[in-house]
Amino acid sequence: MSLAAVPAQAAAGATASGSTASGSTAEAGTAGAPSPGEAVLRRQRVRESAARTYARSFPIVPVRAHGMTVEGADGRRYLDCLSGAGTLALGHNHPVVLEAIRRTLDSGAPLHLLDLATAEKDDFTSALFDSLPAEFAARARVHFCGPAGTDAVEAALKLMQTATGRSGALAFTGAYHGMTAGALALTGNVAVKEPLPGGGEVVRLPYPYDYRCPFGVGGEAGAELGATYVERLLDDPSGGVVPPAAMILEAVQGEGGVVPAPDGWLREMRRITAERGIPLIVDEVQTGVGRTGAMWAVEHSGIVPDAMVLSKAIGGSLPLAVVVYREDYDGWRPGAHTGTFRGNTLAMAAGAATLRYVAAHGLAERAATVGARITARLRQLAAELPAIGDVRGRGLMIGVELVDPTAGPDACGARPADPALAVRVREACLARGLIVELGGRHDAVLRLLPPLTITDEQIAAVLERLAEAIAAASAAVPSGSAAVSSGSAAVSSASDARGGA
DSSP: OOGGGHHHHHHHHHHHHTBOTTOOBOSOSSTTOOOHHHHHHHHHHHHSOTTOOHHHHOOOOEEEEEBTEEEETTSOEEEESSHHHHTOTTOBTOHHHHHHHHHHHHHTOOSBOTTOOOHHHHHHHHHHHHHSOHHHHTTEEEEEOOSSHHHHHHHHHHHHHHHHSOOOEEEETTOOOOSSHHHHHHOOOHHHHTTSOOOSOEEEEOOOOSTTOTTSOOHHHHHHHHHHHHHHHHHOTTSOOOOOSEEEEOSEETTTTSEEOOHHHHHHHHHHHHHTTOOEEEEOTTTTTTTTSSSSTHHHHTOOOSEEEEOGGGGTTSOOOEEEEEGGGOOOOTTSSOOGGGOBHHHHHHHHHHHHHHHHTTHHHHHHHHHHHHHHHHHHHHHHOTTEEEEEEETTEEEEEEBOTTSOOOTTSOOOBOHHHHHHHHHHHHHTTEEOEEESTTSOEEEEOOOTTOOHHHHHHHHHHHHHHHHHHHHSOOOOTHHHHHOOOOOOSTTTTTSOO
């Protein structure tokens, strides 16, 4: 699907349907009769749980998708910078993925076999090990988990608890590791943890966050202070830290606001844990498969972890999750961590094809190049749009933190986050045919996770629409607090309902 065709068709879809990005009916032909898309959205609101998230932010009904383009039931088209929260390394319905799925279906291979050996699993494992850092892969084992990354986190934690005989863990501020009990205990977000009973002893450590440095100094000095704090806390007999089963961290925090850890700090965490016999788990669920400009984010710093948690893109758009770990820790008994859906044959076929395609076509290197170009342009925009407080990221994992430009800065020069503005920007983006999601400590960070196959033309379109949206939302006068949490499109004028123009 050519991006050049998007504007005219998208605008035509919006005009013909009489709909804004929210899916609300305008004054078009059949008054009172909801469109098929609107009917679906209504049924979803009635039938599905209050925990639904993306459906609130993007009230659209996708019916077709290809590459970076998603078409809604109303005919409007969008450039997708969410990519299934980083799952779609090659975008929607990439030919190499579809061919792998069709080939597997046509072969008559069993689609579900628990954890029995299959040719597809063997091939995926070979592709996975070929993609891993050589020093790590040389002495690694893999465990296939339930199909979500959170289950792989649970498995990694249980593995290290079994190996060490300890129960606690070290985790970081801003972390996100999943929504099941153990993974949630490791996660930093208080809002999702507060209503629930405790999930085990977790010691929370400061993650280096240059723009909002936990020590109020920023830069290399802030990261060095963080490493010193960790080391001294662990060595303090009165520090309150019982020897833990593991430390778990993200090389780039995703849900935490796209915060990259300095390579030197990561090397310090590896040294500190190795010297104290603490296994180091790196969560690569969102950073893996070329997203950060290397096949795996640990490659930037050169560290060799004891375990890596992998999901999202490794399944080639289908559900798949694994934990890969040093063979020294393989002390599990049979059945120590199981799951019915560990043997997803289609996901393994799609995943192997994706891993090989990313490697063969240098998409990790391209992510580094185009990601740097996008980041540089966004930093130029920050000089023109004072609501942009910070631009950061690695490769095609990019964050734009939105702030209140009228408020005074703190000691590090950071202004207060503006989550209400971020919601307006997200809505203005959707009205312009651009899907971006929010994250960060105050949900004030625009997160860009485009597919690694994004074209130069699409890059230009994303940057243009994003700049327009931030400018428009910054100039808009909020109509009240209801717009902050509703997720419905705030921009409904004919000029803004272009849907990709």
